[in-house]
Amino acid sequence: MKKSLWQKDAGHNSFDKLSKNLSADVLIIGGGITGLTTAYNLIDKKYNVVLLEGDKFFSGTTCKSTGKLTYLQDLKYQDIYNIYDFQTAKLYYEAQKDAIRLAKKIIKDNNIDCDLVKSSSITFTNDEKEIKKFDKEQDILDALDVKYYITSKEFDKKEVKRLIMVKNTYVFNPVKYLKGVLKTVKNAKNIKVYENSRVTKIKKEDKHYVAYANDYEIEAKKIVIACNYPFFTIPGFIPFKTYMEKSYITATKVSNTKDICGITSSVPTVSFRYHQDGDTSYFIYLNNSSKICDKLNYKKNYDECVENAKGITGTNPNYKWTNMDVMTNDSLPLIGRISEDDRNVFIATGYNTWGMTNGTIAGKIIYDLISDRKNKYEEVFNPSREMTLLKFKNFISNTILSNAKAYTFNLIKKNPSWYKDKAFVTKIEGKRMGVYFDSEGKEHKVSNICPHLKCFLTFNEVDKTWDCPCHGSRFDVDGNVVKGPSCYNIKIDETKPLN
Ligand SMILES: Cc1cc2nc3c(=O)[nH]c(=O)nc-3n(C[C@H](O)[C@H](O)[C@H](O)COP(=O)(O)OP(=O)(O)OC[C@H]3O[C@@H](n4cnc5c(N)ncnc54)[C@H](O)[C@@H]3O)c2cc1C
Numbered sequence: 001m002k003k004s005l006w007q008k009d010a011g012h013n014s015f016d017k018l019s020k021n022l023s024a025d026v027l028i029i030g031g032g033i034t035g036l037t038t039a040y041n042l043i044d045k046k047y048n049v050v051l052l053e054g055d056k057f058f059s060g061t062t063c064k065s066t067g068k069l070t071y072l073q074d075l076k077y078q079d080i081y082n083i084y085d086f087q088t089a090k091l092y093y094e095a096q097k098d099a100i101r102l103a104k105k106i107i108k109d110n111n112i113d114c115d116l117v118k119s120s121s122i123t124f125t126n127d128e129k130e131i132k133k134f135d136k137e138q139d140i141l142d143a144l145d146v147k148y149y150i151t152s153k154e155f156d157k158k159e160v161k162r163l164i165m166v167k168n169t170y171v172f173n174p175v176k177y178l179k180g181v182l183k184t185v186k187n188a189k190n191i192k193v194y195e196n197s198r199v200t201k202i203k204k205e206d207k208h209y210v211a212y213a214n215d216y217e218i219e220a221k222k223i224v225i226a227c228n229y230p231f232f233t234i235p236g237f238i239p240f241k242t243y244m245e246k247s248y249i250t251a252t253k254v255s256n257t258k259d260i261c262g263i264t265s266s267v268p269t270v271s272f273r274y275h276q277d278g279d280t281s282y283f284i285y286l287n288n289s290s291k292i293c294d295k296l297n298y299k300k301n302y303d304e305c306v307e308n309a310k311g312i313t314g315t316n317p318n319y320k321w322t323n324m325d326v327m328t329n330d331s332l333p334l335i336g337r338i339s340e341d342d343r344n345v346f347i348a349t350g351y352n353t354w355g356m357t358n359g360t361i362a363g364k365i366i367y368d369l370i371s372d373r374k375n376k377y378e379e380v381f382n383p384s385r386e387m388t389l390l391k392f393k394n395f396i397s398n399t400i401l402s403n404a405k406a407y408t409f410n411l412i413k414k415n416p417s418w419y420k421d422k423a424f425v426t427k428i429e430g431k432r433m434g435v436y437f438d439s440e441g442k443e444h445k446v447s448n449i450c451p452h453l454k455c456f457l458t459f460n461e462v463d464k465t466w467d468c469p470c471h472g473s474r475f476d477v478d479g480n481v482v483k484g485p486s487c488y489n490i491k492i493d494e495t496k497p498l499n
Contacts, residue, residue: 037363
């Protein structure tokens with residue numbers, strides 16, 4: 001898979017792979033912003049902590065994001081207000097502001113050089129039909145007492161119909177940030193970290209849980225699921241509360257940077273920011289951000305993103321990559337106890353592409369819950385919150401209809417007589433298979449059904465992977481998992497779990 005601009009800064013540090021049975025007070029599964037911030041909050045506390053990263057560190061969603069640390073998140077406050085009420089929108093706003101403060105404190109206290117710079121944030125639209133929404137968002141921002149502007153010297157484009165801008169927001173390099181946090185976490189006496197240690201199963205025992213990774217067992221009193229998308233359905237029923245969004249991103253060298261970053265209000269989203277890397281300035285441009293099922297032609301989306309970026313900068317992008325995040329049907333993240341029956345299992349997911357703030361606040365909320373302390377955001381982000389009619393309607397449109405679209409896109413095609421660098425779906429002895437002919441004409445055959453929740457896989461011509469459009473699992477052409485939640489490969493003759 002293509003690397004992001006940030007991942008060039010990952011370096012060559014390697015960490016141990018889990019190679020023995022362990023026991024822990026707290027097991028954290030996942031080493032992105034959520035897992036590492038949770039671990040950070042547990043440093044030198046009374047718990048013995050193990051953190052397992054399934055891949056290499058710096059390979060997850062965080063490291064392919066656009067790295068904006070902002071509380072102006074498209075038209076977020078009215079999304080929440082429309083489903084809930086003003087009080088809920090206010091709590092969400094306060095959580096974002098707290099998260100920015102916390103991230104800045106972590107950076108300062110640990111001297112993390114992560115290119116943190118102030119950058120005004122704007123939400124804008126070129127579409128007349130969106131104007132009313134901007135009026136409403138401004139009303140809510142007024143009620144929240146947020147200082148905002150409706151013009152911007154730095155972003156002066158005549159096709160823009162409306163914009164909202166706030167100051168005191170930031171951008172940073174998410175890989176350099178995570179590297180800094182990981183350095184502090186790994187030096188803590190009470191925390192052990194491992195990479196290439198993917199958890200494939202959790203079993204509940206009488207007084208503790210057992211997690212399985214690399215053929216070893218970790219016995220833990222409390223478990224934090226920080227793996228972006230959980231690899232199990234029960235408890236929590238996360239697939240019923242969420243859907244996936246995918247985006248295409250480029251970074252292009254430009255002559256200078258501007259202190260502004262922005263996002264459009266409508267879907268498919270366009271977003272941008274600048275980044276100063278030593279003497280080199282980059283313009284980062286994101287395009288075609290939408291439910292995966294709405295835009296299944298991966299190559300077309302990629303090409304469009306590159307063309308648009310070229311149109312703005314006049315030159316070919318230096319980096320291109322894709323990223324996906326977990327979206328919730330009610331616009332609020334899912335952070336806290338996974339269910340009332342499993343009070344010692346905590347989850348943090350569903351950040352709706354705003355995980356630099358939500359992942360940071362999640363680390364604090366989960367630390368408070370682990371320590372039996374009150375947290376003012378516990379209720380509002382509670383993963384077991386009620387399913388209202390509107391949320392249910394969103395579930396139908398986001399998940400069920402999307403699956404139908406994926407199915408139609410993926411209708412079985414006739415086996416062509418000869419293909420090079422092409423993939424198709426066919427039935428062999430009654431089983432749905434994905435077949436890819438590589439550039440030398442060699443055939444690679446895999447199952448076309450995702451082992452996670454039995455969705456149909458679509459071929460991604462850009463990365464040469466079979467991708468699940470519903471929950472984000474990805475497999476290489478030989479059927480190996482390259483990204484969860486699936487814990488199983490899709491090799492034709494291999495149906496056993498990875499570990
Ligand atoms: C295109 C795009 C741009 C974005 N830009 C921004 C932005 O500018 N600002 C912002 O606030 N947010 C942004 N986001 C959202 C943000 O990137 C995510 O919400 C956030 O990074 C999620 O963090 P995480 O720690 O939950 O997940 P991750 O960073 O994905 O970390 C999870 C880790 O768990 C590991 N893992 C998975 N399964 C297992 C397992 N079974 N066992 C062990 N480990 C496992 C993974 O390898 C991974 O390293 C963006 C998202 C997208 C898609």
